[in-house]
Amino acid sequence: MTPEWVKDAVFYQIFPDRFRIGEGPPANPAPVHSGFEAWDAKPTLRGFKGGNLWGVIEKLDYIQEQGFNALYLCPIFSSTANHRYHTSDYFQVDPVLGGNTALHRLVEEAHQRDIRVVLDGVFNHCGRAHFAFQHLLENEAASPYRDWFHVYRFPLNAYSKHANYAAWWNNPELPKFNTANPECREYLLSVAEYWFKYGIDGWRLDVPNEIDDDNFWREFRRRVKAQNPQAYIVGEIWDDASRWLQGDQFDAVMNYPLGRAILGLVGGDTLDKDLAARSGLGRLESLGAMACNNRLEDLFGRYDWEAVTSQMNIMTSHDTPRIFSILRGSIERVQLAFAMLFTLPGVPTVYYGDEVGMAGGHDPDNRRGMLWDEALWQKPLMRTLQQMSSLRQSLPVLRYGRYHYLYGQDGHLAFARTHGQCSVVVTINASPESWRIDIPLHGVWPRGEQAVDLLSGKAGRCVGGYLEDGILEPFSLAVWQTQEQD
The missing domain is CATH 3.20.20.80 (Glycosidases)
Structure with missing residues (x-):
C-alpha cells in the first residue's frame, strides 16, 4: 500500500x-x-x-x-x-x-x-569530493574503495574530459x-x-x-x-x-x-x-x-x-x-x-x-x-x-475519485471524478472562445438535478442526461456538483 x-x-x-x-x-x-x-x-x-x-x-x-x-x-x-x-x-x-x-x-x-x-x-553517483572517491583518487589500486566505483584503468584522470571511470552521462564530476x-x-x-x-x-x-x-x-x-x-x-x-x-x-x-x-x-x-x-x-x-x-x-x-x-x-x-x-x-x-x-x-x-x-x-x-x-x-x-x-x-472525490471521460472536442474537455456515491463533473475550456456547455453525463447524475460550479457559483441544469446552460469563459475550468431541487 x-x-x-x-x-x-x-x-x-x-x-x-x-x-x-x-x-x-x-x-x-x-x-x-x-x-x-x-x-x-x-x-x-x-x-x-x-x-x-x-x-x-x-x-x-x-x-x-x-x-x-x-x-x-x-x-x-x-x-x-x-x-x-x-x-x-x-x-x-x-x-x-x-x-x-x-x-x-x-x-x-x-x-x-x-x-x-x-x-x-x-x-x-556522488561528487568527486566524496571521501571514498578521494581515497581512490589518492591511493588508486591500493584503495579499499576501489570496487565502490567502476574503474576502467589508472590514473583516473578525474579532472579531464575523458575520465577512466564510469560517471553519470560521462561527466567526470559525478562518479557512478x-x-x-x-x-x-x-x-x-x-x-x-x-x-x-x-x-x-x-x-x-x-x-x-x-x-x-x-x-x-x-x-x-x-x-x-x-x-x-x-x-x-x-x-x-x-x-x-x-x-x-x-x-x-x-x-x-x-x-x-x-x-x-x-x-x-x-x-x-x-x-x-x-x-x-x-x-x-x-x-x-x-x-x-x-x-x-x-x-x-x-x-x-x-x-x-x-x-x-x-x-x-x-x-x-x-x-x-x-x-x-x-x-x-x-x-x-x-x-x-x-x-x-x-x-x-x-x-x-x-x-x-x-x-x-x-x-x-x-x-x-x-x-x-x-x-x-x-x-x-x-x-x-x-x-x-x-x-x-x-x-x-x-472534496475527497478529487483526491480519491476515479476518472471517467464524458466529452472531448477541439479545446473542450469534460470528465467526471467518482468516489462511492459522490461525483463531480469537470469541464475545461482551453479555447479563446466562450463555451456553452451541453455535454452527456453518461449516468453520472440522475436526471433533473440542479448543478453548481463550485469555483464560480454559477448554476447549470441536468436535462435528459445532459449538463447544459453553463457558460465557460475562455481558458477556464468549472467543477460541477449537483444540488437537490427545492
Missing part, C-alpha cells in the same frame, strides 16, 4: 540555494559569505546565491497559506555544487544550508503545521557508484535509513533507472518502510514506470507524462515547443481534447489505482523551463493548467516561484532566486492555486 497521507498532499518543490536566505537562530546563525551572487542577478551555472534551510523555515507560513502541505527539497547534503547533486557527505546537511541542526528544526516546524518533508536521494559491491550497497542503504531519525517523510530518488538493479530498490523499500511504514518513495522516471510500480519498489514516480498532456491541451499554439524540446520535457505537442483524454486514460490504466492516486503530478521542475515561459507568459493559460492539475488523479506538485509567475528558460535560468517582491507577483495565479488547493482538500 502507498502512504495514506500522500493522497491528501499538495507538494511544493524547493531548490534550497534559490528560495530564501534566512538568518537562523542567534545560537546558530547562518554563515555569511562574501562570494554569493546577487539574489536578483541572472543565475550562473556555478554560482551560489546563499539560500538556506533557515529561509525555508521562515517562509513555512507563506507555504501553508498558498495551499501546500508537503515539501520536496532538492538535495541538501554537503556538496560542491549549488544544486547539490554532487554529494560529498551523505551524513551532513551542507553547512551553507544550516547543517543538520537546520534540517532538524525544519522538520519540527513543518510537522507542527502538518506539512510533510521529502528529501532528494542521489544514490546513483558500484551498487553491486556489498559494502557500497550497505553504505547507501544506511544513508536512506539514517535521516528518518530526523523525522523525514520520504525520499524522492534521483535517476533511479540508472541503478539497473531491482533487488537494490526492493531492499531500499524494505529498509525505508521498516523505519517509517508511511514513508513516501517516489522515483524520477520520465516515462513509463510499470517496472518500478509493482508494489515492491516505489510508491510513485514524478508524473511528467501527465504534465505534458496538460500543457499540450492548454498551451495550444502558444506552446514554446523549441524551448521545451531542448529540455527534459522533450517534444511537446499541441493536443485536442480527445488526444489529451486518450493520454490521460492510458496513464491511469497503466498502474494500480493506489499508485495512480499517489503519483507526483508535475508539469515543470528544476530540470525544465518554467511553465510561465513554456506558455509564453499567458497567465490565463498558466492558471488553467494548474487548475486542471488539481482536478486529476494524483498529487499536484508546484515548483517554487511558479505560484507567483516566475519566468525561466533552460538551466540555470530556471533556477533564479525566488521573487519576494510582492508587487511583481501574479496575484490571480496565486488565488487560483489557493482556491484549487482548498477545493481539493474539501
